[in-house]
Amino acid sequence: xxxxxxxxxxxxxxxxxxxxxxxxxxxxxxxxxxxxxxxxxxxxxxxxxxxxxxxxxxxxxxxxxxxxxxxxxxxxxxxxxxxxxxxxxxxxxxxxxxxxxxxxxxxxxxxxxxxxxxxxxxxxxxxxxxxxxxxxxxxxxxxxxxxxxxxxxxxxxxxxxxxxxxxxxxxxxxxxxxxxxxxxxxxxxxxxxxxxxxxxxxxxxxxxxxxxxxxxxxxxxxxxxxxxxxxxxxxxxxxxxxxxxxxxxxxxxxxxxxxxxxxxxxxxxxxxxxxxxxxxxxxxxxxxxxxxxxxxxxxxxxxxxxxxxxxxxxxxxxxxxxxxxxxxxxxxxxxxxxxxxxxxxx
Numbered sequence: 001x002x003x004x005x006x007x008x009x010x011x012x013x014x015x016x017x018x019x020x021x022x023x024x025x026x027x028x029x030x031x032x033x034x035x036x037x038x039x040x041x042x043x044x045x046x047x048x049x050x051x052x053x054x055x056x057x058x059x060x061x062x063x064x065x066x067x068x069x070x071x072x073x074x075x076x077x078x079x080x081x082x083x084x085x086x087x088x089x090x091x092x093x094x095x096x097x098x099x100x101x102x103x104x105x106x107x108x109x110x111x112x113x114x115x116x117x118x119x120x121x122x123x124x125x126x127x128x129x130x131x132x133x134x135x136x137x138x139x140x141x142x143x144x145x146x147x148x149x150x151x152x153x154x155x156x157x158x159x160x161x162x163x164x165x166x167x168x169x170x171x172x173x174x175x176x177x178x179x180x181x182x183x184x185x186x187x188x189x190x191x192x193x194x195x196x197x198x199x200x201x202x203x204x205x206x207x208x209x210x211x212x213x214x215x216x217x218x219x220x221x222x223x224x225x226x227x228x229x230x231x232x233x234x235x236x237x238x239x240x241x242x243x244x245x246x247x248x249x250x251x252x253x254x255x256x257x258x259x260x261x262x263x264x265x266x267x268x269x270x271x272x273x274x275x276x277x278x279x280x281x282x283x284x285x286x287x288x289x290x291x292x293x294x295x296x297x298x299x300x301x302x303x304x305x306x307x308x309x310x311x312x313x314x315x316x317x318x319x320x321x322x323x324x325x326x327x328x329x330x331x332x333x334x335x336x337x338x339x340x341x342x343x344x345x346x
Contacts, residue, residue: 006063010055018048129295133176133310137169144169179311183294186318193236193322197346200231200240200272204263207244215252220278221260222248231265231272234346239319243327246312247276247339254337255280270345271325277338283331291329292317 004012022044029039144166152158185191201224208222215222233240244263251261259279266273283291290296295310320327320341331337 006059007056010052010059013055014048014051017051018044021047129310130180133295134173137173140169141166176311179315183311183315183318186315186322189322191322193239195234195236197232197234198237200233200265200274200343201226201228202230203237203241204244207241207248208263211245211248211252214249215261218252218255219257219259220252220255222252223260223262225262225264228265232346233272233343235323235343236319239322240343243316243319243341244274244276246316250312251276251278251280251337254278268342271342272345273340273342275338275340277336279336282333282335283329283337284333285331288329288331292327 022040025043026040144162148159148162152162182191204224208224211222248261248263255261255278261276261278264275264277266275287296292313294314296313317327323343325342325344327339327341329337329339
């Protein structure tokens with residue numbers, strides 16, 4: 001009885017009542033007159049048809065009044081308001097459909113609530129991180145200016161030094177604001193990529209040469225591992241340079257003395273796989289899922305001393321997504337980390 005359609009329900013009820021009416025009518029008829037078979041059949045047919053249409057009409061009215069409003073409300077919440085009213089199909093399982101609609105609606109709402117909860121949590125963390133990151137340079141600038149105003153401005157030993165430190169803090173704030181603006185453009189698709197054919201090996205070599213001085217200060221060796229002379233890809237060279245530079249700088253900042261960072265290239269048919277790996281400290285597994293979030297830091301103290309904005313990997317992720325590619329990371333504590341991404345061959 002649970003999955004019956006309205007027509008099936010009306011049919012079964014009519015069949016039962018028509019049978020009862022026929023039996024009772026036959027018994028009463030037999031008391032006074034001889035029983036005729038055609039009268040039994042006629043009584044059954046008239047009773048069945050009368051009950052069927054009455055029950056069908058009654059069930060339709062009951063559904064329209066009691067359940068149709070519920071179903072229509074849920075349906076409209078799911079697919080939006082419709083100009084034409086919903087019609088009840090009496091040949092289908094209306095009650096089962098309503099039940100399934102309620103279950104599906106509940107599942108979607110639970111998912112939406114979970115998504116909104118995560119977004120709200122991310123928003124709170126993001127605002128907290130922004131304010132925290134801006135406080136450090138702002139308080140530094142404030143301290144330097146107050147020192148100068150209280151007499152340090154006339155002291156030649158400290159006035160220039162403090163102004164240079166204030167400028168460094170201001171540059172850090174500008175870098176942070178520029179990075180936030182860049183992420184905003186990437187997320188809203190307002191940044192137009194200059195896609196062209198270029199040699200990825202030549203670009204990587206230039207970046208490594210530009211970072212050699214920084215790497216030597218940390219006693220880290222930068223190298224490329226490939227036997228190929230050229231690897232041509234189709235992408236925005238400026239943006240890919242930004243990606244590789246960021247990954248190499250992170251590797252230098254988090255590397256260990258006498259360590260090494262290697263850039264490798266692998267042929268994947270239509271794409272090229274680029275891996276930037278090191279033998280540094282590595283990253284704990286618990287940090288890997290959130291590594292590309294804005295302002296997320298594995299080692300907050302170390303990052304601030306190096307002047308990072310905490311937005312580099314988030315920008316890298318958005319740049320790769322703008323190229324319709326992905327970036328991944330694998331790491332093991334004490335053995336190092338490997339960042340990998342793909343680019344389309346040209």
